[in-house]
Amino acid sequence: MAKEAAGAAKKAAVKKKTAKKTTVKPKASNQKLVIVESPAKAKTIEKFLGKGYAVRASNGHLRDLPKSKIGVDIENNFEPEYTTIRGKAPLIKTLKDEAKKSSKVYLATDPDREGEAISWHIANILGLNPADVSRIEFNEITKDAVTNAISHPRSIDMDRVDAQQARRVLDRLVGYKLSPLLWKKVKKGLSAGRVQSVAVKVIVDRENEIRNFKPEEFWTISANLKKDQQEFEAKYYGPGGKKAKLNTEADAAAVLDAVKGADFIVSKVKSGTRKKNALPPFTTSFLQQSASGKLGFTAKKTMMLAQMLYEGVPLKDGNTVGLITYMRTDSTRVSAEAQDAALAHIRQAYGDEFAPAKPNVYKGRKNAQDAHEAIRPTYIENTPDSIKQYLTSDQYKLYKLIYTRFLASQMVPAQFETLSYDIDANGQTFKASGSRILFKGHLAVYDSKTEDDDQKMLPKAEEGEMLECLRVTSKQNFTQPPARYTEAALIKFLEERGIGRPSTYAPIISTIQDRGYVQKEAKSFVPTELGEIVTDLMAKNFSDIVDITFTADMEEKLDGVEQEGNDWKKVIGDFYGPFEKDLEAGEKNIERIRLPEKVSDVICEKCGANMVYKTGRFGEFLACPNYPECKNTKPIIKQIDVPCPKCGGKVVIKRAGKSGKSFYGCENYPECDFVSWDKPLEEKCSECGAYMVESKFRYGGKTYKKCSNPECVTNQKKKTDGKKES
Numbered sequence: 260m261a262k263e264a265a266g267a268a269k270k271a272a273v274k275k276k277t278a279k280k281t282t283v284k285p286k287a288s289n290q291k292l293v294i295v296e297s298p299a300k301a302k303t304i305e306k307f308l309g310k311g312y313a314v315r316a317s318n319g320h321l322r323d324l325p326k327s328k329i330g331v332d333i334e335n336n337f338e339p340e341y342t343t344i345r346g347k348a349p350l351i352k353t354l355k356d357e358a359k360k361s362s363k364v365y366l367a368t369d370p371d372r373e374g375e376a377i378s379w380h381i382a383n384i385l386g387l388n389p390a391d392v393s394r395i396e397f398n399e400i401t402k403d404a405v406t407n408a409i410s411h412p413r414s415i416d417m418d419r420v421d422a423q424q425a426r427r428v429l430d431r432l433v434g435y436k437l438s439p440l441l442w443k444k445v446k447k448g449l450s451a452g453r454v455q456s457v458a459v460k461v462i463v464d465r466e467n468e469i470r471n472f473k474p475e476e477f478w479t480i481s482a483n484l485k486k487d488q489q490e491f492e493a494k495y496y497g498p499g500g501k502k503a504k505l506n507t508e509a510d511a512a513a514v515l516d517a518v519k520g521a522d523f524i525v526s527k528v529k530s531g532t533r534k535k536n537a538l539p540p541f542t543t544s545f546l547q548q549s550a551s552g553k554l555g556f557t558a559k560k561t562m563m564l565a566q567m568l569y570e571g572v573p574l575k576d577g578n579t580v581g582l583i584t585y586m587r588t589d590s591t592r593v594s595a596e597a598q599d600a601a602l603a604h605i606r607q608a609y610g611d612e613f614a615p616a617k618p619n620v621y622k623g624r625k626n627a628q629d630a631h632e633a634i635r636p637t638y639i640e641n642t643p644d645s646i647k648q649y650l651t652s653d654q655y656k657l658y659k660l661i662y663t664r665f666l667a668s669q670m671v672p673a674q675f676e677t678l679s680y681d682i683d684a685n686g687q688t689f690k691a692s693g694s695r696i697l698f699k700g701h702l703a704v705y706d707s708k709t710e711d712d713d714q715k716m717l718p719k720a721e722e723g724e725m726l727e728c729l730r731v732t733s734k735q736n737f738t739q740p741p742a743r744y745t746e747a748a749l750i751k752f753l754e755e756r757g758i759g760r761p762s763t764y765a766p767i768i769s770t771i772q773d774r775g776y777v778q779k780e781a782k783s784f785v786p787t788e789l790g791e792i793v794t795d796l797m798a799k800n801f802s803d804i805v806d807i808t809f810t811a812d813m814e815e816k817l818d819g820v821e822q823e824g825n826d827w828k829k830v831i832g833d834f835y836g837p838f839e840k841d842l843e844a845g846e847k848n849i850e851r852i853r854l855p856e857k858v859s860d861v862i863c864e865k866c867g868a869n870m871v872y873k874t875g876r877f878g879e880f881l882a883c884p885n886y887p888e889c890k891n892t893k894p895i896i897k898q899i900d901v902p903c904p905k906c907g908g909k910v911v912i913k914r915a916g917k918s919g920k921s922f923y924g925c926e927n928y929p930e931c932d933f934v935s936w937d938k939p940l941e942e943k944c945s946e947c948g949a950y951m952v953e954s955k956f957r958y959g960g961k962t963y964k965k966c967s968n969p970e971c972v973t974n975q976k977k978k979t980d981g982k983k984e985s
Contacts (some may be wrong), residue, residue, distance in 0.1 A: 272831045286581045292361035293395075293409075294354065294381055296368050299570040300400060303579040304367070307402040308409070315357055317368065321347050322380045324427065329435040331428050337831045339428055341380070351384055363393070365412060370396035370631050371587050371762070372821065376423035379415050387437040389415040400571055400581030401638070420819035429453060429817070429831055433804065436842055444849045445793060450774055453810065454759040455767050456797055459776045460805040461752060462744055463786045463794045472740035477504060478511035478732050482689050484523055484682070485727040486718040493523075493682050493689035500526075500681065500688045511733040518684040523726045526688070527681035531693075534672040537701035539591040539621035540633035540665045543761030546586070549664070551747035554656050554722035558746055562586065564657045567632070574641075574649050582646075583661055584635050587762040589754075591621040591633045593668075600639045601669040609703060615671050635665040667705035674698040678717045682726065693717035694842040757811035792852060800845045803837070856884065865891045899923070901939050904950040904967075906931040910939060940964070947971045 291312050295301050298316040306315040322341040324330035332338040343351065358364050364387060366378035374396070375638050382389045394415045428978040430453050437451035458738070475967045480495035493516060497503030499500040505511045540551070546565065550556040565586035571579035598618040605614045621633075636658075643659035650658060679692035695716040696702070720726065744752065750764045759767060771777050776790030786794070794805065813834065819825040856871040861881055866889045870881040871890075883889040897912040903925040910933075913924045923938060937952035943965070944951055949968035966973050 260495065269633035277825040283952050290361045291356050291363040291365065293365045293367050294812070296374065296377065296380075297570050299579070303400055303571045303581065304405055305406045306578065313357060315354060315362065317354070317377060317381060318347075320334070320344060320377055320380065321351055321384055322932070324431055329431060331431055333432075333835070337428055337432075337835070338961055339424060351630040354381070355385060358387075358684045360649075364407065366415070367396065367408070367799065369587070370585055372419050372423040373762075374409065374424075375416055375419035376427075379417075379420045379984050382415060386598065389417065396631075399584040399637045400569065404637075418821045418824050421827040422817060423829055425817050425820050425827035432835060432838070434830070436838075437801065440845055440849070441796075443792065443851075444845075445796070446851050446854060449789075450770070450792060451793075451797065451804070452770070453813070454753075454763060455757055455770050455774075455792075456801075456805050457807060458749065458753065459771050459790050460794050460798065461749065461772075461807075462777050462784045463791050465741060465744055466786050466791075467728055469740040474739070475506075475737050477506055477738065478508065479736055480505070480511060480514055481734070482518075482523065482682075482684070482731045483729040484691070485729055487726075488718055489718040490729065491691055491715070491717055492691065493680070493691035496681075496688045496690045498687055505733075508733075508735065511612040514687055515731060515733060518687050518731055520689075521728075523612065523682050523684045523689070523728045525680050525681040525720045525722055525724045525726065528720065528722050529677075531677050531681045532697065533675050533677055535675065535700075536672045537619065537667045537670055538664065538705070540593060540635050540668045541661060542589045542591060542633060542660075543587050544589065544750050544764065545659065545749050546634055547761070547764060549660060550657060551750075553660060555916075556653075558750060558768055560653075560870075561657065564653055564743050565661075567654060568658055568661075572646075572649055572654065575644060576704045580641070581637050582641060582658055584632050584637060584700075586634055588631055588633060589623070589761050590631065591623050592617075593632055593635060593665075597632070597635055597639075598669060601666060604639045605670055607664065609670075612698075613670050613700065613703065615669070618684075618904075619669055621668070633665070634661055636662045639666070663705040670701035670704060671698075673700035673702045676716065678719075680717065680720060684728075691717060692727065743780075743785060749784065750777055756807055757814050758807060759814070777913065789854065792854065795850065796849065800849055801838075801841050803841075858884075861893065863889060863891050867891050896926075899938065901934050901941055903927070903931060906932040920979075935967070937965075937967070939967070944968065944971060944973065946973050 289311055293304060293308065293312055293314045295304060295314060295316055296319055298318065301314040301316040306310060321344060323344055324339060325342045330340045331344070332340060364385065366381055366387075368374035368381070375394075378394055379389055381387075382393075387393060392412040392414050395412050397408040416499075433453045434450060438449060441449040441451060463809040482493045482495070484491055484493055484594065495505075505514065538544075543562075547558040547561050550561040551558065565583065568728040569584070569586050570580045571581040573579050595618070602614045602618065641662075643655060643662050646658075647655050675694045675695040677694045677696050678694070679690065682689040682691065693716045744749070746768060749768070753759055753764065753809065754761065771790075772779070775787055777784045777786050779785070797805045816825070816830050817827075820827045820830060858869050858871050859881055861870045862868070863883045863885075866883060866885055868889070869886050870891075870893065871884045872879050875880045879895055881893040881895060883891040894913065898909050899912065901910050902908070903910050906925060906927055908925050908927040909932060910923050911926050912921055920936075923935045925933040935952060937954040940951045940953055942951040943949070944966040947966060947968050949966055949971060950969045951964050953962050954965050955962050968974070
């Protein structure tokens with residue numbers, strides 16, 4: 260016993276000695292310090308934990324690679340050179356002071372790689388030992404989740420930290436080495452990136468597909484038939500039940516001749532039922548895609564709103580409640596507690612028949628990070644309508660999307676009755692099909708609006724029965740080029756091919772637009788001339804950087820740092836060797852590219868030169884070609900064919916400074932101060948005589964007319980009716 264006691268005392272002495280070297284020595288205090296990322300989150304968590312806990316926010320990263328230089332010691336095995344972020348010194352001092360007077364410091368940054376790295380940086384700054392069990396994480400900001408996390412701290416996961424460092428260093432090397440080359444060879448202000456350059460190339464490649472597309476003619480034939488007073492349509496399939504394509508008008512005419520005056524007889528009947536399973540709960544990328552398609556939100560806006568819902572919203576009692584789980588995830592997993600709560604709610608609100616016998620489980624995609632759950636509501640009793648009054652319009656729409664998708668994911672499949680006919684007309688086969696819902700199942704909550712859900716049931720008919728033919732018509736068609744990428748389609752493409760990670764899609768999409776590489780037309784991405792030039796240069800000289808397979812393979816190697824503990828510096832080294840050779844070759848071989856300038860007929864009043872069109876963050880503008888000697892710039896003025904409601908002058912389209920949003924103003928400004936966000940019309944209001952305007956619904960891009968006078972009875976009526984303009 261004495262020997263064991265001596266050994267224990269020796270270990271304790273070693274531990275005490277180590278602690279003096281690596282940790283902040285706390286003063287005698289019962290206070291425990293919890294450090295989170297967000298100030299909004301800090302207030303909520305402090306209420307949960309109560310007396311004895313101080314919760315402070317780091318406001319994201321405290322240290323990072325410097326902006327003024329590459330910040331990676333390439334000669335010293337890619338060692339990163341971290342510096343304090345400008346403006347964070349006072350906050351660091353405050354955190355150090357709080358840590359010194361606390362008996363315990365808990366690091367509660369976000370539950371992902373980035374959050375793990377922030378905790379590691381904070382530990383280093385405060386002199387804490389990363390091996391100490393002081394790291395806590397929670398997937399939702401609820402009292403149970405937070406108190407449970409406090410009870411189960413762990414040490415910092417260095418594999419996660421290294422995975423974040425690997426991405427940060429790799430992106431810094433690519434960006435800081437390639438961008439200066441683009442400045443030198445093309446123009447200043449450009450950038451290249453490991454994922455952003457691939458995203459631009461994907462858009463450029465699609466545009467080239469569209470340009471090179473050659474439409475092919477084909478014809479379709481439809482027969483409008485009738486049975487028991489119900490009309491339905493049958494599509495031509497081919498002769499004798501074999502699929503055929505009608506390439507020319509002559510092909511279609513031959514079929515029309517063959518079926519002219521023929522009896523349309525049911526030759527085959529197939530009936531049955533089918534099930535449609537619910538969609539899984541949201542991952543980050545699927546949330547971005549669905550919010551884009553259903554709500555018209557950009558990926559950036561979706562993530563901003565989701566962050567608000569995650570951090571919490573004050574509800575009826577004034578207490579802030581986190582409404583959704585962590586919004587950066589590519590897992591479809593759901594906790595057993597959340598599933599049980601959902602099933603209980605489904606039985607109570609919809610009936611036992613809507614709840615499955617066993618909770619639904621969804622298989623995640625390959626390489627999905629399963630560290631935390633899918634995006635779901637934290638409390639199933641917080642139905643969208645019950646908390647609507649505490650949310651903004653946009654918060655409500657996104658919360659409802661998340662809530663209904665999750666609830667539907669825990670419900671039974673929808674059931675459909677299906678019926679299809681093969682119909683013979685003088686040896687030519689037509690086909691018709693229909694379906695109807697027998698049981699809504701999950702569609703009672705979340706309607707995915709697929710085409711097959713909207714089919715109508717066919718009238719009942721038997722084999723050998725003759726149908727009444729009302730008419731047979733042919734139609735000329737042409738194959739269509741592939742569609743341009745919308746935000747949702749681009750995100751889907753990148754995720755399916757393992758390019759980037761869901762948390763990076765929103766900033767990437769913003770960056771490629773800000774750099775002038777792509778722009779939006781009718782909600783779809785179109786590459787600019789600059790984007791095509793830079794992509795061509797990259798493809799010829801840095802093919803790996805813009806190669807989809809290479810980039811996806813690199814993403815897997817970076818994942819391997821976290822999942823398998825692989826050496827992150829070796830991953831960087833294997834990449835950097837060939838990359839450095841490409842850089843050296845590029846410096847020598849790439850000739851200076853002169854970007855073609857589109858000359859306008861507008862004369863620069865400062866030097867007399869014809870001004871040229873330039874593209875900036877908010878679109879095109881006019882600039883003097885003699886820059887930098889002459890730095891004159893002008894907005895591009897576009898007129899609309901409507902007189903100014905105030906002075907009768909011409910109304911022009913202008914662009915707001917920081918937001919870049921278009922508005923309408925008088926050409927005689929400042930003499931005339933008329934401005935309007937909505938497009939003015941010549942039409943007058945029938946109630947008050949004020950001018951009418953064309954306003955846009957917030958989502959969907961559709962327009963409607965309204966009176967410009969906010970006090971007009973037509974606008975007041977909308978308020979009285981409780982209707983909000985969307």
